[in-house]
Amino acid sequence: MYVIVVGGGQVGHSLARLLMAEKHEVLLVEKDPARYSKLSEEFGESVILGDGAELDTLMDMGVNRADVLVAVTGMDQDNLIICQMAKILYLIPRTIARVNDPKNEEIFQSLGVDATVSSTRIIGSLIEEKIDAGMFIPLLALKGGEVEIFQTQLSSDSPLIDKKISKLTLPQNCIIIAALRENQIIIPKGDTILKENDTIITLVGKNAKDTFKKLFL
Amino acid sequence: MKVVILGCSRVGALLATELFSKGDEVSVIDQNPSSLKRLGKEFGGKSILGIGIDEEALRKAGIDKADAFVAVTNDDNTNLMAAQLVREKFKIPKILLRVYDSKRAQAFKELDLNIVCPTVDTAQKMETFLSEKI
Numbered sequence: 001m002y003v004i005v006v007g008g009g010q011v012g013h014s015l016a017r018l019l020m021a022e023k024h025e026v027l028l029v030e031k032d033p034a035r036y037s038k039l040s041e042e043f044g045e046s047v048i049l050g051d052g053a054e055l056d057t058l059m060d061m062g063v064n065r066a067d068v069l070v071a072v073t074g075m076d077q078d079n080l081i082i083c084q085m086a087k088i089l090y091l092i093p094r095t096i097a098r099v100n101d102p103k104n105e106e107i108f109q110s111l112g113v114d115a116t117v118s119s120t121r122i123i124g125s126l127i128e129e130k131i132d133a134g135m136f137i138p139l140l141a142l143k144g145g146e147v148e149i150f151q152t153q154l155s156s157d158s159p160l161i162d163k164k165i166s167k168l169t170l171p172q173n174c175i176i177i178a179a180l181r182e183n184q185i186i187i188p189k190g191d192t193i194l195k196e197n198d199t200i201i202t203l204v205g206k207n208a209k210d211t212f213k214k215l216f217l
Numbered sequence: 218m219k220v221v222i223l224g225c226s227r228v229g230a231l232l233a234t235e236l237f238s239k240g241d242e243v244s245v246i247d248q249n250p251s252s253l254k255r256l257g258k259e260f261g262g263k264s265i266l267g268i269g270i271d272e273e274a275l276r277k278a279g280i281d282k283a284d285a286f287v288a289v290t291n292d293d294n295t296n297l298m299a300a301q302l303v304r305e306k307f308k309i310p311k312i313l314l315r316v317y318d319s320k321r322a323q324a325f326k327e328l329d330l331n332i333v334c335p336t337v338d339t340a341q342k343m344e345t346f347l348s349e350k351i
Binding site for chain 1: 297299301318
């Protein structure tokens with residue numbers, strides 16, 4: 001895949017490195033000259049100096065060939081506008097934005113950004129989870145928040161444990177997509193039995209969210 | 218008319234004082250206290266210290282009941298985000314914003330935003346003047 005990453009801070013830097021290690025074609029865009037020259041030592045021609053919201057920068061990077069654009073600068077307004085420009089002008093199939101202020105997630109999605117990631121919210125939830133098992137950790141929101149992927153750890157009194165998945169009564173529009181048990185990843189089938197302390201990943205539709213959460217209380 | 222202005226830039230401050238003197242109800246939001254001083258003593262509207270892409274500041278400025286919203290900070294992306302946020306969340310009949318970058322302005326006109334691009338306007342005026350016979 002050809003992925004454009006806008007913003008060469010710590011998030012952008014490690015994301016670019018990760019994607020390259022997985023053999024994706026990556027182009028990193030950084031507007032600060034000092035940071036750019038540091039990055040170019042590591043990334044060579046895969047990093048360019050420019051403003052991701054300026055048309056010329058986007059043209060230079062062959063943006064219409066990109067499969068995904070990820071905007072991870074420290075400014076929410078920049079991430080939003082960069083993603084919107086990519087959609088309006090270049091019809092990039094998929095845009096992902098980092099959201100620094102979790103309050104902005106909803107508006108980003110209603111304005112056409114395909115997915116948002118709020119590190120603030122995820123870190124907050126992860127810390128909370130250490131305090132309280134059974135917390136619902138949002139990992140990713142898709143299609144304007146219509147569908148969300150959550151992670152949660154099953155406690156000893158969860159109604160989901162020690163039963164075949166096929167026997168569980170889950171609400172409409174939700175599905176358990178994976179269970180993590182120690183170092184094992186289980187892709188569940190009807191006869192899979194969840195156990196206490198399993199971490200499960202679920203895909204939940206907006207309307208099913210509350211009902212689904214209740215299952216864990 | 219009740220107007221919320223984001224950005225106490227030269228344009229923002231001038232517009233705010235003009236509207237106020239004509240009897241409109243005006244609130245101005247800026248994140249910089251020294252910019253708000255541009256409003257001067259005659260301005261009797263509200264001035265709010267805050268960020269315009271933050272709903273809280275917008276509510277403090279009375280966006281719920283506003284007839285118009287104007288985004289004139291010096292940052293194009295802030296104006297674009299604020300205008301869209303206001304359009305999406307509050308049903309404001311009139312929304313107007315400034316975008317300096319002509320190409321960005323052009324791109325976002327596709328989303329039916331009322332954009333003033335001073336770069337294009339100024340260049341056009343100058344060109345017209347220059348092309349007139351002396």
